[in-house]
Amino acid sequence: MNAPFRTEAGGRVDRARPLSFTFDGKSYPGFEGDTLASALLANGVHLVGRSFKYHRPRGLLSAGAEEPNALVGVGRGGRYTPNLRATQVELFDGLVAESQNRWPSLGFDVGEVNDLAPAGLLSAGFYYKTFMAPAGAWKSVFEPIIRKTAGLGVAPQEPDPDHYTHRHAFCDVLVVGAGAAGLAAALAAAGAGARVILADEQAELGGGLLSERGATIDGVEASAWAERTVAALRANPNVTLLTRAQCFGYYAQNFLGIVERLTDHASSPHPDLPRERMWKVRAKQVVLATGAIERPFCFPDNDRPGVMLASAARTYVNRYGVRPGSRALVFTADESGYAAALDLASAGLAVVCIAELRAQADGPGARAARAAGLAVHPSTVVTGVSGRLRVTGATLGAIGPDGRVTPGQTVACDLVLMAGGWTPAVHLFSQSRGKLRFDEERQVYLPGVSAQDERSAGACNGTFGIAASLAEGFAAGADAATKAGFAATAPATPDVKGEIVPAGGFHGAVPHHRDPQKVKAFVDFQNDVTAKDIKLAVREGMRSIEHVKRYTTNGMATDQGKTSNMQGLAIASDALGKPMPQVGLTTFRPPYTPVTFGAFAGHSRGLAFDPIRRTPTHDWAAAQGAVFEDVGMWKRAWFFPRRGEDMHAAVERECRQVRASVGIFDGSTLGKIEVVGPDAAEFMNRLYTNPWSKLEPGRCRYGLMLNEAGFVMDDGVIGRLAADRFHVTTTTGGAPRVLAHMEDYLQTEFTDLKVWLTSTTEQWAVIAVQGPNARKVLEPLVEGIDISAAAMPHMSLREGRICGVPTRLFRVSFTGELGFEVNVPADYGQAVWEAVWAEGQKHDMVAYGTESMHVLRAEKGYIIVGQETDGTVTPNDLGLDWAIGKAKPDFVGKRSLTRPDLVKADRKQLVGLLTEDPAVLLEEGAQVAAVATPVRGTPALGHVTSAYRSPAAGRSIAMALVAGGRARKGQTLYVPMANGAIAVTVTDPIFFDPKGERLDV
Amino acid sequence: MKFSALTILRQALAGNLGWPEQWRSPEPKPAYDAVIVGGGGHGLATAYYMAKEHGMRNIAVVERGWLGGGNTGRNTTIIRSNYLWEESEGLYEHALKLWEGLSQELNYNVMYSARGVMMLAHNVHDVQVFKRHVHANRLQGIDNEWLTPEQAKAFCPILNIEKGIRYPIVGAALQRRGGTARHDAVAWGYARGASALGVDIIQNCEVTGIDRDASGAVSGLRTTKGDIRTRRIGVVAAGHTSVVMAMAGVRMPLESYPLQALVSEPVKPIMPCVVMSNTIHAYMSQSDKGELVIGAGTDAYTSYSQTGGLHIASHTLDAICELFPVVRRMRMLRNWGGIVDVTPDRSPIIGNTPVPGLFVNCGWGTGGFKATPGSGHVFAHTVARGEPHPINAAFTLDRFRTGRLIDEAAAAAVAH
Amino acid sequence: MSDATITAARRSPLSAEASSLGGVTLTPGAPLLRLILRGAEAAEAADTAFGADLPRRPNRSATAGERAALWLGPDEWLLLAPESDAASLPASLASALAQAPHALVNVSHRQTAILVSGSGVEPLLNAFVPLELTEAAFPVGMATRTIFEKAEIVLWRTGSAAFHIEVWRSFAPYVWELLEAVRRENAAN
Amino acid sequence: MLLIRCPVCEMDRPELEFRYGGEAHIARPLDPSKVSDEEWADFLYFRTNPKGLHVERWRHTAGCGRFFNAVRHTVTDRFVTTYKSGEPRPDLEALARKLESAR
């Protein structure tokens, strides 16, 4: 197969490795080293996309990251990726690409009717002015239509099979961009001994040097010099070279994000390779060498396929060995346009003529062009092109001394090149919060005052030309290395010959003679923003460039204004009659070019999205068929269904069996903190509402913790192991918060106390054995502890052994039954559990989960922090005033309890609710009202916090927070539901064994 | 000029040369009856309603930058009213009702799109909390319904409701009247409306000082465009409230945090609604232009930088990719930050201050865009009458003394 | 806690086995006696009783034989010793420290160790650990708490290409699996 | 991601290891029962929230575990200094002058 526009020789593609790919279903040949763009051009394919609003046919504008037009979808199935720039897609054998935003086909797109609408109808912001009547039509008619036209590509339809990875990296000098300036900077910095990372978003390092034809460096071609330099850097162990690595963001304290593409360019990558790696680089010093972006011209129909940036055409011929056309017209306002013309001519294209916008056409470029026999017309502009799907010709105009344009000749051509000058890529500098300065002479923004440890070199710093960029790059690299602590000198600058140094440039709309109503001259190609749109925005009062941006959407497309922002600014500045720097720039934000979501997520994916915390006896529960629930990061056994049981049946059985005999429950997730030190009791006094000084070693107490605002924050049973040692338990979810809260007070408020906190949550497996037979189960297993009722009363704690394993044995109950909590070192958790379970079988022991635990505690009226409380609840609201050490002068939260609102009589208080019909179960979260059908807008009295079917009570039970609830006991209230209110009676929130007779046995 | 399809056609035929400025850009007068500090949505709406409903025409809005350039211009535009406490329900529902007719009211298409806001529950606790909201809302006549995972997926087909995932979806609360609006249009629409009623909107005019007379009452403002005399100031400066209030010697219960958001590249519609997950911290919707609009929680430290850390975007997107696995290959187009002023109870402060003549509307934190019309409406009343509207009566500064907090965070920890 | 009499089966939170791939070896650590010692005033007495000087410099460790003391905070050390010391060391430390205010807490089962070694160990860990791990920045003997993606660990460099990770038991499988995943990636490179 | 110098570890460490702790030097009243509701509200809720130099608390949670204080510029997020908890609040004006002259 033969690509018709491939040059006979030259370029950096590997002609020994032919490849085949498809675009819109048609198969084409290409070479290794091609981009999709270069390969399409080699095959004469110019029409590659459709624009956003008008669906205009679009071709390749550029050869790089700035491409606004050639967005394609690549790949299949889960690997389909929309909106990729053909200029950045590397070719591999079998690549499948398709065009976007067109129907039914790229050549014939129905959406193009938008382009035929009366001129100006769909101008900037028109949608703010219409679609408002009749009311409701926006939602039902207009918005659905607008949404259908939205978007460019199609989102993937299947989950992404690839994976992504991260790496933190550190270096003395990070160099971003590996063109002349970046390579030089890396050489200088590495030469000084600095650890260097050099990153470039392209597949090959060298930047603009790879697109050079005429220039030589130290006697070799520029690209050969680049190769040599890269090889030297690669050989240096202090240098990390990253290709296909876009630096997308510059964050505080010299922290930069780089995303490296690892597999997209390969046809069958190793399956273990991640698709992309995000580098998170902390650099001591940074050199920005990100080059410059060529500006297109804004003239009528400047968007037709075949209208291209001059530098892009140069890249296609020189780097890829592709002729982007046969007959080229070069439209320039910069010396670099001539370099392109010369290169195209030497590649065998006919250069019809060079239209030079500037009045003077006698610079080095023009002289060289004329010497090569090319026609150069000064004061000449392109005022339009012919051809819809591909340029067929261009009309020229002459700028008179008064600035008016008179129509000139029409030339036949299939390529119109634009060389409107260079816009330094200051994105990263600006993101670093450096202050840009406006260079009046060249009318560009350049890096000004730095805010971080960085410097810019080369074209991104306004320094054009290879020689100058090399020199500046060396100096920047040396400076960076020096500042990073290395003795550095810039290497001697190599000898550069034969280059045409970019100089000149133009901003704003190109003048023309045509009826402005009838033509469209594009500023933002992708978003279809025209010069007229920008002028309209200004006319409508959008005086800030930020308003212009948002009203017109200029610069908001996926290229983020790389080719349009400066043009838009120039046109707005003109319309406002204010110089550009006074109009200002919009903000540069990350990313420089779009970055895959998956790359941000990295390995935080699937089950590794968050750690899964399992208890020491998790596997046992799983083997028993437990259903688990997520509590924070923990998996907790929720219930243990037997064959055929649903949750309700399982819970009913579990609860009954606990009360009838005995149950076993995994309490390991409870937070545990060991509070140790001579001032431990005093610390506890200050952090908990309860008094602790008099609690004897070996005894436990229910502790209530408030935040400083007086609201309940946590609770738990706390055992005193020794005068100076407490074993504190917290709620599962509250554990980290409670420890942090304690540390805060300890380190910053109560610094007088000698006490230390150690988290022991995971040290102990906690096996709760609850039920009238609990003692019988444990007795045979426990050594060295008398667990008889007399020796070990309720709320006590002993140390000894169980099954030979050291234990802290608590006699506590969250069920209202006789109960123990066996704490054993976690590695022994499962063995002890199994021993207890085996012993328990003699008593028909049941394993129960968190759901039964909730029911059992609710039957007893025990609260759960986070369920009965919501951060607005005081101890008094819960009826827990008894837990407050009244004699204590202070504790965290005490002062707040006397604030006016916290002592109001009608506060919501915890009560029980019993439905009239015992079979009716209330819904947690349901509201409580005084009447069955409250008038809309009447405040609720409160809400149901817990509701269960209670096997012990033989009916449904509920707890609720109800305004003035304690005084309402006996009253009938209503719980309004969607299908009618449920009548309830207010009761005590204790539904079983109110005297606690089952506990103390 | 009234906006309509007809005027668009007429103007298009005339080369779009006849469109007037949408709002005037006058220089400040030496004195006004009242000055609103802050030209965000809330400030502009306040001025609009002060002029329209309270007949105050000699008033100004002063804005330090470009109007709408604060959080109004950088928020993820989620609108809903299914809050928990009655006070909040009243305020946000008031706003939602105004949203429903706002385009017509302003003759400016703010693209309020009632596409439904779905909040995902991932565990038992979430279910309890969201059901509590559903019930509370129903009592107040606010729509909010409970969905099974399957119903949630039917509403948003790209949602992953598989059971075996790290945080499976166990249900969702849906407010169908919730949705989004075009944020810039809200600022511009109110500005145009206010300007037409005579309000002076003064951009690039930063307030640098607040003058008080011997009695302590407000007497004027200093700005970068000169001094302005006035006896009534309404501060609606969002992230900068503490800074402005400090000029009057008032300390506030506020902290200003960076809040980031991001958009993807635009794609054809894949998502018909707004989805929020508080438990795994992310939310997403798709704009009419096609980009996915994504956000999460604030950065951890106070800042006025309008930027934030890379790790925040990472955590946001890892959550998004778990909820919607088909978007993992999509790409972030732009990531920005705003500065949100956060109160201890995550509810706004709207009302009088200890300084006579000085009123404040702030503390909307991460979720005030949705309140814009309602907030402006009740604050206009507050500034014009010197006392709060019944709807904002509870949102006092004094509640931090009495303890009468309106704690949306404690109850649900749902942002936005 | 004298563990001499314990017959109950012990179960480590990590079921994985040691393996090497792409130049990196991952090994689940053997059981250790682990003590958290708090209280700056107790350090001196602890030096002798423990047999290794507790490091006073931030983020350092000290070793003596099979015992190691890791500085975790200005008054906080993680003491590691062989299982066989479990019978005697806690008690002898406690009595040696009786006069100085302190806290000594046994956390032997709270956490477990993952040993990572081999030539590719730095980039492997840097997939998740945000600290610079070159020997210059993180020399042999340095130890610190830090972050491992969404888990917290103690990272201790025991050799020029060897690290000892201490991680709370329920986070251990997460850390292990992530290390394993990136090890595979790096090996494919 | 910020880079924060922990004054205890005497190292620059990544933000991920730290927990922010709000404005510093807001002392809890020695005897809360003696202060008025207004004063108590001030302590609980009212903050300087400055645009500029901010004196704030951080805790090196995933490090040495210590709380310490920092002066950070809330516009640039640049840390000016960090110091151990308990040390006196630095003279902000002097720091600001120093910053100015360092430019």
Ligand SMILES: Cc1cc2nc3c(=O)[nH]c(=O)nc-3n(C[C@H](O)[C@H](O)[C@H](O)COP(=O)(O)OP(=O)(O)OC[C@H]3O[C@@H](n4cnc5c(N)ncnc54)[C@H](O)[C@@H]3O)c2cc1C
């Ligand atoms: C990323 C992000 C996402 C969000 N997502 C949502 C969401 O989905 N839903 C939702 O409801 N809310 C959301 N919010 C919150 C919402 O944006 C804000 O609550 C709301 O926009 C506040 O409006 P405002 O008019 O009060 O503030 P702003 O729009 O910020 O206006 C305040 C104005 O005051 C000006 N100002 C400040 N100081 C001075 C001075 N000295 N002189 C003069 N002018 C001054 C500022 O320049 C600014 O323009 C989000 C916020 C952010 C940052």
Ligand SMILES: NC(=O)c1ccc[n+]([C@@H]2O[C@H](COP(=O)([O-])OP(=O)(O)OC[C@H]3O[C@@H](n4cnc5c(N)ncnc54)[C@H](O)[C@@H]3O)[C@@H](O)[C@H]2O)c1
């Ligand atoms: N022949 C050409 O078409 C051409 C093009 C550009 C520059 N030049 C010449 O090259 C010299 C300037 O050299 P230079 O080194 O300043 O620029 P350069 O354009 O040669 O190199 C810049 C490099 O930075 C990379 N880059 C930009 N942003 C990046 C990012 N965010 N992340 C990673 N990589 C990024 C680009 O891929 C490019 O390789 C001048 O003489 C200029 O005239 C020539």
Ligand SMILES: Cc1cc2nc3c(=O)[nH]c(=O)nc-3n(C[C@H](O)[C@H](O)[C@H](O)COP(=O)(O)O)c2cc1C
């Ligand atoms: C809802 C919403 C949608 C947005 N969509 C886009 C978009 O499609 N393209 C874009 O470049 N920016 C988009 N932005 C971001 C803005 O460009 C800009 O970043 C944001 O308003 C903050 O302003 P700043 O970045 O200038 O500080 C969007 C912002 C919002 C709030």
Ligand SMILES: [Zn+2]
């Ligand atoms: Zn530290």
